[in-house]
Amino acid sequence: MIWHTLKVGAQLIKDALFWIYHSGSQALFWLDSWDGHPPILSSFPHLQPLSEVFSAAGWDTVEHYKVAQHDGLVLRFHWKHPFEWPPGGSEGDRRELSQLLASRACNSLRGTDVLAWDGSNLSGKYSVVAGYKQIGRQLFGDIEVPWWKHVWHKLSWPKCNFFMWLVAQNRCLTWDNLCKRGFQGPSMCVLCQGCEESVSHIFFQCSYAREIWHFWWGVWNTTCWHVSSLVEFWERWGRAPVSTSFLQAAWAIGPSFIIWNLWLERNRRIFQDLQLMAPHLWRKILHSLGETIVAKCDMTMRVDPRDVDCCNRLHLPPPQRQLMRNRCRHPTPKVNREGRWSPPPLGVLKINSDGSSRGNPGHAGIGGVGRDSSGDVQFIFSEYKGLHT
Incomplete structure (x- = not known):
């Protein structure tokens, strides 16, 4: 059970990670999510035969699909033209892949690829909210109940x-x-x-x-x-x-x-x-x-x-x-501090009692409490008195 849970959790984390690619030497072109886009094979599964052709030629990472060109003193990277690709695959698949790459910017940075969190947030920063939303999307989909x-x-x-x-x-x-x-x-x-x-x-x-x-x-x-x-x-x-x-x-x-x-x-x-x-x-x-x-x-x-x-x-x-x-414009009356309960002298008990009835007449009762000079309760009493006013 533990290993099954870890396996499920690892898959959830893997699905939430994406590569902010620079050189493209670590991000897998077909299988990884890079620059916020889902994996190509998950979005275009019909390109599986073409991916096998490219993988057989050793074209696994994003770096293999980039080419450097000098623009004056600046070195820029572009996507390789289809005629530079390994041969194989159908013309339709190769044309579709070319259009796909044309819709994505080619990064000219040459640093190390960075593994980031949540492809829907290009900042790549993890937060509890982002983690909760990602797990919710993976487990339940993007469904928000109206109630x-x-x-x-x-x-x-x-x-x-x-x-x-x-x-x-x-x-x-x-x-x-x-x-x-x-x-x-x-x-x-x-x-x-x-x-x-x-x-x-x-x-x-x-x-x-x-x-x-x-x-x-x-x-x-x-x-x-x-x-x-x-x-x-x-x-x-x-x-x-x-x-x-x-x-x-x-x-x-x-x-x-x-x-x-x-x-x-x-x-x-x-x-x-x-x-x-x-x-x-x-x-x-x-x-x-x-x-x-x-x-x-x-x-x-x-x-x-x-x-x-x-x-x-x-x-x-x-x-x-x-x-x-x-x-009401009258100010709130001040509390009479002198009316507060005060302890009796040393050696004397003070008894406070009261009675009430539920109705007039109605079921009635009395009760009271006895406290010493320190304010400690010494006894409590109550009694039902029947029907009284």
């Missing part, structure tokens, strides 16, 4: 972005992928208990997932549509139906939060034997999404009145309150 900006959105969480990439590549470990790796176990979807688990099912076709997506489309008051894969989802994804910038950000990163939390819910049911109903999971998604938008976006800008309902459905801070806060 990569959705997957790697800068405002979303990195772990959500990475997991979205796994989903787009069908690489996350759902049961259908685990079975391909030889695992055995229950392949039923734990979210709906009705179908076999797969990437397309658990995130888009499962009844539990569809309920979450229904909540999402309801936020934007748009028609709910369903797909079978993340790639298809991004292909149908359009512009945000709002004009406020932080809501556009929520529209862009919301699907990644939904897919990530569906995966967490799936794992919670398998490994912890716990479950959340769809409305509870939706509230959790809204909480995470709201915290991210408030932390990373400008929430004090002007809000389109038509977008206020979306703010409310996303449980974001009321835009009117943000606008009023901006218009």
